[in-house]
Amino acid sequence: MEPIKKEFDVVIIGASIAGCTAAMLFGKQGLRVALIEQHKEPKYYKKICTHYIQSSAIPTIDRLGLLEKLEKAGANFGSVDFWSPWGWFQNNHDKNFEEKIRGVNIRRQTLDPILKQMAKSSPGVESFFGYRCNQLLKTKNKILGIEIEDSTKHKVQIKAQLTVGADGRMSAIAKMAKVKEKNYPHGRFGYAAYYENLPLTSNNKAKMWILNPDLAYSFPTDNNLTLLACFLTKEKYETWQKNYEEKFIQLFENLPRQSIPIRKAKRVSPFLKSNNLKIISRQVSLPGLALIGDAALASDPVWGIGIGWAFQSAEWLADTCSMYLKKKESLETGLAKYRRKHRKNLQSHHKIITQSATGRRLNLIERLLIYSATKDSAVAKTLHLIGSRLISPYTIFQPNNLGRIAWVLSKAKINSLLPEADFKTSH
Template sequence: MSPTQDAYDCVVLGAGPAGCTAATLVAKAGFSTLLVERESLPREHVGESLMPETYWTFEKLGVLDKLRASRFSKKVGVQFVDASGRESKPFFFRSHFDHDSSDSWHVERAEFDRMLFDNAAEHGAECLDQTRVLEVLFDNERAVGVKLKTSAGERRIASRVVIDATGQSSLIANRLGLKQINPDLKKAGIWRHYRGGDRDESGGGVKTIISHTSDQQAWLWYIPQSNDVISVGCVGDADYLLKGRGPAAQVFDEELAKCEGVARRLVDAEAVDDLAVAKEFSYTTTHAAGDGWTLVGDAWGFIDPVYSSGVYFALKSADMASACVVDALRTDDCSAARLGAWNAEFKAGTQWVRKLVHAFYSGSFRVGQFVKEYPQHAGPLTDLLVGKMFAPEMPALFADLDPWLEKAAAEGGSAGDSGEQLAAIA
């Protein structure tokens, strides 16, 4: 199948959560929209634990009822396990905010992405998978379309706006040299899926579990999904995990053996797929938009998986960017300034999560102690952990947290109670 016309108001590249969101919202506004995906859908991808704040974009997309009716595991909270194996009291989101938005999901991305792809089509976008983007076409510095390859051959498609949602491939950012690796977060991840692991459904659903290894050189996620499947991943410095230690499977097993919080939950489990590896996944871009184009989701940047912010950032960036795209198309002003007007607010909000990630890895984030000294920040800190990063209280929180972390590091603070993060502020 190939595009049905030679020109669109908007072409969206990549059918992950960001691309599907952008395509849906632009098409809903009445503009001709083409969404293209290189792979055949559904396609495999590491499972995701969703932040509760994804609710509001799902509401805009009209997929809440589909999610509620899906087989995805309902996520009701988070639990942390420290380096000694001590488990925090589970924190249930509804104990902080009793609203439907407090319930989220652990999703299998193949099915989840297909749901969003079909939803985009239902709202008027033309959606094509197995369609390769050969080139983003520019007239001087303005994006004017794309060159595609489908089963029917090559096509040149004109577009008033190109939205790059190609994930870490980040076609436009790589072409223009906009991508910047975060030198302080050169991490790597190794993961696989298991069947038969422990599933604690107290509280009406499952929880994301974050566990430190005994030497605190890495941490592991434990995400119960549907069909008795558990996603387990290990994250640490890229050099530590991937250089000079042998095959990834050996490294994964070694780190798992040092992580009592996960190992004991997998005693009766068996691996159901091969390992996957990703590295240096923390990066940003110097520009979010240019004349005729904008970046969303991982094409714009990615921080770290520790707080499960990836899909939320994808959805929220696409939500905000699509509003600017609709405004640009309505006013016939597809300039960089108009298309990128969303980014200042988005960047300001995501900086708080970035700071919290750095605090997690600092070795001095003793949250229980911090909240004891600054009880007024308990609520805002929890807000940030559930995704409310645009709350007005965030600057005041970090005005106190930043110097507190510096002092704790100077005094040799330990990350030993970081497993108590959510329980300490519930």
């Protein structure tokens, strides 16, 4: 059967965080958008994700009109408290600062269907759910659109000025377009599960334990549930695999300074497991093509950055390219602006993140910074802003921050900074 032929301004492959965001924002600009998703069911959601959204994405979420919907759906807003081998660093007292760095806890099970529904009913957006993209339409130098197919082999050819790959970490679009990519080693595996009636001993904020080199988290979320998660270095994988539930329980019961009474709670989800994760960065555009979200940059999930960056990169693309798409000329100028914005905002974070993704222990600089943050609220604030992805990690090297750190360290007991002082876990 001959494929049906259609034409749009933009065709977006992948209706998850990045794809739905881009579709809504391009649609609002009066552009005609085709949104393609291989899963037919609008309630489909990404299963392997620990769901914390950094505050850097809140303005985008707000702009989409999604913030209110998340509040209504029971999302838990707040910043993260960090535990380190030298104690906690957290934001306890400063309400204005809390407002600035607060992120969102909402399960993907809740978030994804809301977002998909919004995108599907957005002006200018025509959705093709249950269609998979297996082929690009292209000339030697330019991507012209895609061909999609549903389970009955019904084919549609879609031509567009701009094709957008929002198809996730293993992006088939990037592969078909032969986009250059860079891979980075990942040295941790993860387990996570949702619990009901988990009595948390202090506030209802998200927590991250830097167990050096392992990591543990608790994320209180919608529906009165709490996600517990851990990422551990790979040499432990075999022993964990044999008895992971008991190991998981013991890890949380034996956390330093805050045992989580996990046996009193009810596990209400299967364990989410992740191993052999690929960290990939890709060239974010080619003539006629742009990548957003994980398809552009799938960094280490242990820092909870992917959802936020998917929202933000989609917004950057729509903001830089809509004008050129409307004029039907000079799209390459818009794509060059998108490339620069993506690099400027994310490259430095990704560089630092990949260095610790191997599963190595904290290096000396990281020790000094984290130690200083546990002793000094100004340093803690800077680390919170960096961790929330609101400022570049290199801000820490500004003279005022270095001066503050030097002052803290001048009073430190040096042996407390040595590796031997680290917390030893039994897991």
